[in-house]
Amino acid sequence: MKKKLILGVLLITVLLFTACGNDEGEEAAEISFGVTPWTSTVPPTEVASLIIQEMGYEVSYMETDAAGVYMGLAGDDNDIFMDGWIPAHEVYFETYEDEVESISISYDEAEQGWVVPEYMEDINSIEDILGNEELFNNEMYSIEDGASITEVIDELIEGYGLEMTQVNSSEAAMIAQVMRNMENEEPVVFYGWRPHTMFRNLDIKLIDDDRGYFEESSVHVVVDKKLQEKAPDVYAFLENWSIDIGDVEQMIVEIEDEGRDPEEVAQEWIDNNQEKVDEMINN
Structure with missing residues (x-):
């Protein structure tokens, strides 16, 4: 037992x-x-x-x-x-x-859109870039190809009739390029979004997209x-x-x-x- x-x-x-x-x-x-x-x-x-x-x-x-x-x-x-x-x-x-x-x-x-330095006082909307594409060497800087937002940017360029090319790279490379331009107060336009340290570290502004390609996310x-x-x-x-x-x-x-x-x-x-x-x- x-x-x-x-x-x-x-x-x-x-x-x-x-x-x-x-x-x-x-x-x-x-x-x-x-x-x-x-x-x-x-x-x-x-x-x-x-x-x-x-x-x-x-x-x-x-x-x-x-x-x-x-x-x-x-x-x-x-x-x-x-x-x-x-x-x-x-x-x-x-x-x-x-x-x-x-x-x-x-x-x-979460805001997003095209961004320029604050010293570009005459550029406050994407409409302001029309006719001034050469200021930016006909280029805008963006994130890696394959992100869905890059398709939106291509549509925007075509929709506005801008003579611009989207230059794709990593986020870090894009910011590095922007900083090089800003060091000499050269014109530059790029894709930006919040939350991101760029808005704390750089004197930049989101410009208006009057045709509504970018929505608040x-x-x-x-x-x-x-x-x-x-x-x-x-x-x-x-x-x-x-x-x-x-x-x-x-x-x-x-x-x-x-x-x-x-x-x-x-x-x-x-x-x-x-x-x-x-x-x-x-x-």
């Missing part, structure tokens, strides 16, 4: 240990973030990543351009993208409508539709996600200008906003 009791206890212990092991295995499932080479992508991704890790998941990152991120979401290569710009990215939602969805707005009132959390089944608690957290655009811009400054570690900056934001974090994860 005693032996049977001992064996029974051992069996129960083994079963409990196995069950716990399976739960831990499930908790350690990997969640992958799509990451574009834009500074605006980093702070929300880092904050969400730390929170999701605290929820018991491992995380990984797939770095690519916007088109690659959405293709990855549709193809199960990544689960989450924290920097979906609407309406600029609507083309991707149309292309992958069966696989991809927006589940929350991270922040809105909202930035969305975009996921693979399978995420709800794969990690329902993560899905629920991201449904509640939001962050202030000013906080994002401040974190970008600390990461890009002050050289602070992105994870450290993100953890500091979490520590300073614990009540908000608790609300987002329904604690």
Whole structure:
């Protein structure tokens, strides 16, 4: 009888240990973030990543351009993208409508458009560039080819009848070129958006787009539709996600200008906003 009791206890212990092991295995499932080479992508991704890790998941990152991120979401290569710009990215939602969805707005009132230095006092709208394209060597600087906004810019150039060529490069290369021009107070026009450190570091202004090619954007959390089944608690957290655009811009400054570690900056934001974090994860 005693032996049977001992064996029974051992069996129960083994079963409990196995069950716990399976739960831990499930908790350690990997969640992958799509990451574009834009500074605006980093702070929300880092904050969400730390929170999701605290929820018991491992995380990984797939770095690519916007088109690659959405293709990855549709193809199960990544689960989450924290920097979906609407309406600029609507083309991707149309292309992958069966696989991809927006589940929350991270922040809105994100301005974008053509930007010039403040010293160009006579250039306050895109209309003002008409007939003055040679001032800019018939070029405007933009981000990497493949981003959906580059198609909008090409349409704008054609729609306004501008004799301009869009010069595409990385965000960093674009800003470097702009800074070289501005050092000598030379004319320059380029694509800009908020949140971004450029508006804190450079004396620049967004110029008017009277024909409406650029709309004020909202930035969305975009996921693979399978995420709800794969990690329902993560899905629920991201449904509640939001962050202030000013906080994002401040974190970008600390990461890009002050050289602070992105994870450290993100953890500091979490520590300073614990009540908000608790609300987002329904604690």
